């Protein structure tokens with residue numbers, strides 16, 4: 001929450017303070033800046049003369065302009081914090097704005113004028129007054145000028161009013177100039193914070209990855225030993241032994257643990273792809289055979305119509321197999337009983353495209369945003385490594401993976417792989 005100080009204090013501060021000039025170069029820059037601004041806006045001696053001529057006529061109207069200004073701004077809740085001092089404060093502010101207007105009309109529009117106006121801007125920045133309030137304030141003052149200077153009784157000319165408008169814009173430009181550094185600093189601070197957050201997250205993931213790799217490594221061998229021992233026990237059992245189903249269940253669970261450990265190892269220590277020429281159709285059909293026994297896949301039908309022309313690419317078969325398994329399993333898990341999962345392959349412009357489409361539960365926006373993050377899962381038994389591994393595999397082949405999903409309607413995951421390996425390949 002920004003702390004606002006009364007508007008009167010801003011004017012007060014800026015009007016009583018003299019420009020603090022400590023550095024010659026800085027001052028020279030400032031005066032060039034002012035001359036440049038005048039040149040941009042086309043404010044010259046003719047305009048100065050016009051404003052001076054208006055001064056006589058506009059001076060009696062200043063109280064009306066000031067009252068109109070405060071009537072308008074005190075109607076708004078977001079500016080109410082400027083008026084906590086009640087009527088006395090309001091009267092003080094009106095006096096300060098009146099003086100500010102007199103100074104605006106009388107000039108001279110020289111370097112000290114510029115420094116004073118610039119300080120007003122700096123004070124605004126310091127107290128957190130937003131730019132939009134200044135823009136609106138200038139607009140209200142302009143409306144007051146027009147209200148008073150365009151009546152039949154007024155002798156103000158169009159040229160004089162144009163010069164005054166230029167001066168108001170010049171004043172606003174000077175004040176806004178002070179915001180430049182402030183906003184640049186804010187944008188830089190924001191960029192730095194988000195970069196730091198990304199780095200912390202990357203370091204955190206690297207640590208988790210290392211931990212997972214060593215844990216997985218420690219688990220892998222004893223698990224293989226347990227699995228082998230249980231299989232020996234099962235082989236020694238009679239076919240009708242009542243404990244046989246229990247042993248089968250234990251083996252199933254060991255298989256699941258083994259798959260998780262392999263996923264962890266693969267994610268933590270990716271191995272560069274071993275490229276060979278492969279036909280997509282053969283891989284898809286092999287994967288569908290492997291998956292046929294999976295409970296999630298048994299509940300759905302998988303449609304695959306190979307294209308008339310072979311999709312041939314240079315890739316690591318084992319990795320593409322794993323990619324397909326992960327994506328088809330996700331699609332099957334998300335599908336309803338008897339749902340359909342489509343596997344489509346094609347090749348165009350030197351790329352092989354693979355699409356896995358389901359009409360299942362779809363994904364929330366949050367799930368879509370995080371699906372490729374390691375360990376993100378919405379499943380009770382998921383590890384959240386399936387899609388991150390897919391992304392690693394695809395990127396290590398120089399390809400891309402993306403998903404489109406609609407909650408309740410389904411998900412399409414699209415993988416694009418270059419047909420021939422090139423220097424985009426990474427580990």
Ligand SMILES: Nc1ncnc2c1ncn2[C@@H]1O[C@H](COP(=O)(O)OP(=O)(O)OP(=O)(O)O)[C@@H](O)[C@H]1O
Pocket residue numbers: 263326330331334358360361362363367371376377378379381382383384385386387388410411
């Ligand atoms: N086809 C899909 N339909 C709906 N949600 C999906 C689909 N594919 C992925 N998701 C969502 O993305 C999450 C992350 O998927 P990911 O494959 O990385 O991990 P997981 O399936 O949860 O676990 P596992 O590591 O066992 O694969 C899932 O938990 C799920 O919420």
Ligand SMILES: [Mg+2]
Pocket residue numbers: 326329330382385386387
């Ligand atoms: Mg998965």
